[in-house]
């Protein structure tokens with residue numbers, strides 16, 4: 346139920362950088378400069394408005410956001426700038442200005458360097474790149490001519506005894522100056538990349554891999570992207586598209602620090618230039634976002650209270666009535682009196698989406714105004730502990746927290762109106778929060794995760810009551826952008842459970858899910874699912890799919906049907922279900938009892954509470970089967 350908490354502190358700038366990272370940011374400024382110059386799409390759009398206008402980015406600035414809020418139909422939400430701009434007080438204007446200048450500051454940081462680098466370092470890197478790969482260069486001819494000129498000038502110094510000599514010297518100096526100016530102009534000209542320039546791929550792989558100079562690598566990335574974007578005109582005759590792509594993938598690995606396996610997996614999700622925008626966006630932290638706890642307050646009141654503490658914030662975007670985006674704060678946002686009083690929780694913007702898609706209704710055993718009932722399950726006991734702490738702080742009274750392997754549902758309990766499966770995943774959507782993902786995921790990890798996700802999604806589907814008057818929905822979400830963990834899993838569920846269909850998520854932004862991907866073809870309804878990207882939506886990479894369950898019978902190939910509640914749950918063959926899949930093995934044994942941990946629940950008491958909740962649920966809702974209590 347609760348989304349992933351956002352872990353970053355408020356920041357309007359790139360995160361603190363290691364030396365290598367600094368280098369990278371520098372190279373990335375070059376990239377922007379070079380991008381403009383060479384018309385290559387290497388510009389990070391993370392914080393601005395994207396080409397399709399989907400970004401709710403902070404650098405849209407307060408005035409842009411203000412317009413959005415004014416346009417909003419939410420009358421009671423026009424408060425957001427009340428303290429600042431509605432009153433038009435001096436303080437308000439100042440704050441507005443400050444906001445703009447803070448934003449501009451972050452832009453200027455990039456822009457200023459652009460100009461400098463365009464004149465010098467970018468030119469330098471271009472020259473460097475050319476000399477590395479162009480065999481005509483480096484023969485020393487021009488250099489020796491230059492040296493001769495210098496010798497001439499210095500030689501004449503010792504002979505300036507009469508007027509003629511002086512005149513001669515003056516003429517020589519003029520000529521030398523002219524030659525110098527011409528050479529400079531020529532140098533400038535040769536640094537301008539013309540569209541019809543052909544980029545010569547390096548011949549020697551070994552030499553290429555030695556080129557760890559990030560600026561050289563960055564310049565080469567630009568060149569290759571430029572060629573790939575106009576392949577027919579720009580290609581070298583004897584080189585295939587794959588030649589260019591394989592060089593590009595190597596360079597991207599070097600430049601952004603990914604392992605080759607993950608780089609390839611992510612690269613092919615996007616058109617070439619967009620892939621680079623995605624990798625750039627992963628280098629920049631997402632805005633800190635908070636979710637108003639409507640059990641305790643309203644967004645406008647919360648915002649006012651935080652503004653009074655000097656917090657600089659805005660509504661998260663038109664799409665949410667409860668979210669706020671925090672730009673900067675003089676106080677730790679996870680320790681304000683409002684936070685401790687449970688008026689909000691830290692939650693990544695993307696984590697709002699699956700809950701919105703789930704759209705729980707009042708009085709359902711799911712959510713809302715403490716009327717229904719929520720079963721919140723996580724196989725990781727430590728996570729359930731922080732979940733319980735959050736639930737108490739937020740004043741939630743209708744939640745049952747359980748600690749099962751999700752594959753045991755509906756064996757544990759079923760018949761829900763709605764289920765949200767926020768599945769364990771590789772985290773390729775949250776690389777800006779956890780850069781270790783770049784290197785610590787292998788092919789085997791993806792296979793195991795995908796397998797686990799497939800088992801969990803079947804369990805989730807089987808745990809929903811198709812006859813629910815208000816529901817019968819399942820939402821599947823991940824914070825990953827890979828197809829293996831998203832469309833592949835959803836397509837698998839459609840095949841294995843013909844008693845469900847995909848429906849609209851009702852989220853009015855996001856990219857359509859893939860119906861084809863490389864050699865794979867998915868069910869056409871996969872276009873109803875939604876993808877979210879950091880470079881496009883200024884939120885973590887995310888995926889959301891919504892199913893409607895049509896029947897509790899599972900049609901099988903031979904025409905038989907099976908009750909989904911009778912469907913045997915998958916039970917893990919491992920103690921660490923988040924890490925290893927069961928390989929689809931069915932196992933009807935009870936899961937192994939866990940070792941006592943440092944901070945423990947009273948398991949018996951918890952079990953009793955859970956059973957009591959289940960019994961209560963049975964009273965209010967018929968048709969839910971509780972399995973008899975298992976004894977060890």
Ligand SMILES: C[S@@+](CC[C@H](N)C(=O)[O-])C[C@H]1O[C@@H](n2cnc3c(N)ncnc32)[C@H](O)[C@@H]1O
Pocket residue numbers: 346347348349350722723724725728749750751752767768769770824922923924
């Ligand atoms: C993406 S996170 C969900 C985060 C959740 N929405 C929250 O706000 O805490 C995936 C969660 O799945 C849990 N998990 C991993 N394997 C599981 C399994 N087999 N059954 C149930 N939960 C599992 C992990 O411990 C992790 O907390």
